[in-house]
Amino acid sequence: MVFHEVRFPTAISRGATVISQRRTEIVVLGSGREERNARWADSRRRFNAGWGIKSLNDLYTVISFFEERRGRLYGFRWKDPSDYQSAPPQNAITATDQLLGTGDGVKADFQLVKTYGTGSTAYLRTINKPEAGSVSVAVDGVVKAEGTDFSVDTTTGVVSFLPGAIPGAGQTVTAGFKFDVPVRFDTDQLEINLSHFEAGEIPDIPVIEIRI
Secondary structure (H helix, E strand, C coil): CCEEEEEEEHHHHHCCCCEEECCEEEECCCCCEEEEEEEEEECCEEEEEEHHHHCCHHHHHHHHHHHHHCCCCEEEEECCCCCEECCCCCCCCCCCEEEEEEEEEECCEECEEECCCCCCHHHHHHHEEEEEEEEEEECCCCCCCCCCCCEECCCCEEEEECCCCCCCCCCEEEEECECCCCEEEECCCCCCHHHHCCCCCCCCCEECCCCC
């Protein structure tokens, strides 16, 4: 998949609209009862960058970014203002925010994930695009040092423990982090009327989450 490891301008994405989407198939039976089936295992986020544009300079910045990505061709990073870290938006990140798994003395690689909810109905979201320098990791609550105990692939979200620091059997591996959403533009054309824009009309610039 063609992907550019570059983030959409945060000052503009901060004002964008956010939609978290799922696809559920519903069949109404003759009795009036419903049969419901989840067509997607994971949710998919949509954004509209147009709502974050407040000036002609902002507009030019987005047009330039759009052209560099060749419309829908190249994916890129997007900071979701409503959900961008392992802890709630107004809380500080800690190394015990999210459970990544349990060690067995052999496994060295652990995928970053974020859990929504608790128990059997919890939703586990894979995090592929952590922010460089933001990942904090702990084993059984003991904070580890990046570069000495582990490394992080910021293009895949995989935490790799180095030789001598691999979690032992039964030890819990947790992490705290900031992350971006992998997305692409959901259009190959930008239709913008400057006279309408200056009159307050918001341009439609759709962006959609992609799977990596």
